[in-house]
Every structure is written in C-alpha cells, then in structure tokens.
Amino acid sequence: xxxxxxxxxxxxxxxxxxLKVATQFLTDFGFKETQxxxxxxxxxxxxxxxQPYVYVAEQSPDSDRHFLGATWNVESARDLDIAAxxxxxxxxxxxxxxxxxGREVTLKDPVGFAVxxxxxxxxxxxxxxxxxxxxxxxxxxxxxxxxxLRFNHGPSxxxxxxxxxxxxxxxKFTEVVAFYQDLINLVDSDTNFNAETGEDQLPSPSVRIVExxxxxxx
Amino acid sequence: xxxxSSFEVQNMDTQxxxxxxxxxxxxxxxxxxxxxxxxxxxxxYWFDESGFILEHYSDGDMLNSDSIPTRxxxxxxxxxxxxxxxxxxxxxxxxxxxxxxxxxxxxAEAAKGIAPEFLQEAVL
Numbered sequence: 001x002x003x004x005x006x007x008x009x010x011x012x013x014x015x016x017x018x019l020k021v022a023t024q025f026l027t028d029f030g031f032k033e034t035q036x037x038x039x040x041x042x043x044x045x046x047x048x049x050x051q052p053y054v055y056v057a058e059q060s061p062d063s064d065r066h067f068l069g070a071t072w073n074v075e076s077a078r079d080l081d082i083a084a085x086x087x088x089x090x091x092x093x094x095x096x097x098x099x100x101x102g103r104e105v106t107l108k109d110p111v112g113f114a115v116x117x118x119x120x121x122x123x124x125x126x127x128x129x130x131x132x133x134x135x136x137x138x139x140x141x142x143x144x145x146x147x148x149l150r151f152n153h154g155p156s157x158x159x160x161x162x163x164x165x166x167x168x169x170x171x172k173f174t175e176v177v178a179f180y181q182d183l184i185n186l187v188d189s190d191t192n193f194n195a196e197t198g199e200d201q202l203p204s205p206s207v208r209i210v211e212x213x214x215x216x217x218x
Numbered sequence: 219x220x221x222x223s224s225f226e227v228q229n230m231d232t233q234x235x236x237x238x239x240x241x242x243x244x245x246x247x248x249x250x251x252x253x254x255x256x257x258x259x260x261x262x263y264w265f266d267e268s269g270f271i272l273e274h275y276s277d278g279d280m281l282n283s284d285s286i287p288t289r290x291x292x293x294x295x296x297x298x299x300x301x302x303x304x305x306x307x308x309x310x311x312x313x314x315x316x317x318x319x320x321x322x323x324x325x326a327e328a329a330k331g332i333a334p335e336f337l338q339e340a341v342l
Contacts, residue, residue, distance in 0.1 A: 012223045014270060021267040028243050029264065029272060030227065030236055047225065054225065065268035067220040113220075129228055149231070156236020156274055158225040165221040167311065188287040190256040195291035 052100030069114030252301015269313035
C-alpha cells in the first residue's frame, strides 16, 4: 500500500465545555475568527497564512473538553482514496464542512486519536504581518540605521499550525510511531530515550514531513 | 491524550508581546518563554480555559533529506537551553486550578491565585 503523502498541517479541532470563555482565550492567543456556524456551534479561526482556518472551536456536547484530532493537507485526491481504503478509516471520502471546502477522510490511530486528511481546499491570501522591522543590530554589525522599533501591546498574531504532540502509553509507543510512519511520509528528526530503561519516550521522536526535491519541514 | 498543538508566530518580539498579553489577562502559563534544543525554536506554552495546552513558537530549524536523525538520552538539557525549568503541570498536561495573576505595580495590587503545588519545577 503506498503511503499517504502530506505536505503540511491544516487545522486542529477541539470541543470546549464553555465556548464563550474558550473563544475569548483564542482571540487573546492571536487567532482571527473567520466563520461561525450553528448546529453544531462552531467557530473557525485562521492565522495570517494561506490556510482558510487552522483551529476549530466547537461547543462540547457534554461538560467535558474533547480533542477531535488534527487534519493534514495531502498532495493529491489519490491520497484521500488511499486513506479511505484503509481498515482504520472511519468516514470514507466526504465533503469538508469548513471554509474553503475540499474533500476529507478521517482515520483512527491505534490509541483512538482521529487523524484526518484534506484535499482541494480553497486557500486564502496571506494577511499582512505585524512586523515593522526584521533587522537586528549586533555589536559589530548594525544594519538598522535610523529606523526604530516601536511595537503595540496585543496578542501575538498566529501565522500557521506547525505541529502537535500526543501522549500515548509507553507500551503502545513503538506501535503508534510505526503506524504513523507506515501511513504518512514522515521521517525521524530526533529521538530521546529513557537512560535507565533504554525505551524511546517523550518528547520524541519528533518526526517531520518528507517533501519532494529534498525539502522538508518540521 | 493530546499534549499540545503549536502555532507559529512572527518572531521573538511579537512572541514576548503575546506572552505578556496573556499573562496580564490572567491566563495560566504552562511553560515558557524558552529556547528548545531539538528544533531550536523559541517556545511559549499556555493552558487555554478548558485546560488544553497551546504553544506559540518562532525561529525553528529547517531540515532537509540530508539531515541526519539524532538519538540521545533524555536529560536536563535535552528539552531547553534557556528559560524556566520545566513545570510538572507542563509534563503532565494537567492545568492548575486557578490562574496566577502577577502583581500590578501601578495599582500596587498583590499577586493573586498562586497555587504553589503547580509552580513546582520538575526535577530532570
């Protein structure tokens, strides 16, 4: 079975028991609200990058919080067919309800986390960056001459969804890592192990996407 | 369970402005600001109001297919090179009950809601 080829992360999906206080935090964290829906009650947030949304906040159906998984951008529609053909597929290929549309498939990993793949989303134009000046003056090299740093108080604008970390039982660790590396074009970046037991453990291995033409991203 | 989701921000200045914005609002910091070793990124982790951890990061490493995977024993200096020692609340992803509000030097208001058991540093 060929691997699903991903090129970046799209968004995460959370349910909150108190959506009002959750969304106030998300605004203070630096997300920009882009769409609100009812039934289910959802708020979609974007960053300054080209993804139509990077975070979905939804009203929890009960009094608990829930993480509903992350979604990866795949290279082609064929990757969705690969995902849908797997035994761990739970949805088949369906239309995405979020801004920008597209088609998506959701799987369950060996410990029950949902992991989704999306293709054909309509991307958005980047938002202007709130950075006045990138140049740094060093003791021996001062490129910023007569230009001043003047900032405003406020949230740190989010640009994109970069990575996520899941905690799995030590007994399932090797199986889960193998599941993801067999499923997706991910390779090891770094591995840490427990010096006493020799077992691989948190916070690694961290993995990264292998893209074409020797270019890789974390 | 989910440990955290991480979102890129422009640079260290905007990251620190965002850090103090969240602190002034009384939100609960999970760990940061600091500089990771693996990946090199500047990190800043926060508990949202439901208790999930979200991260701001900037200035991470770029790797390509020539990059050789590393493998080392976990230890005191594998997680970060500068910044606060890693709190137990971060390692366990268990949010403290109350927000910790810093003292306000303008109104001379004392710090509020400090829960010392959650401010303990993990011993690595």
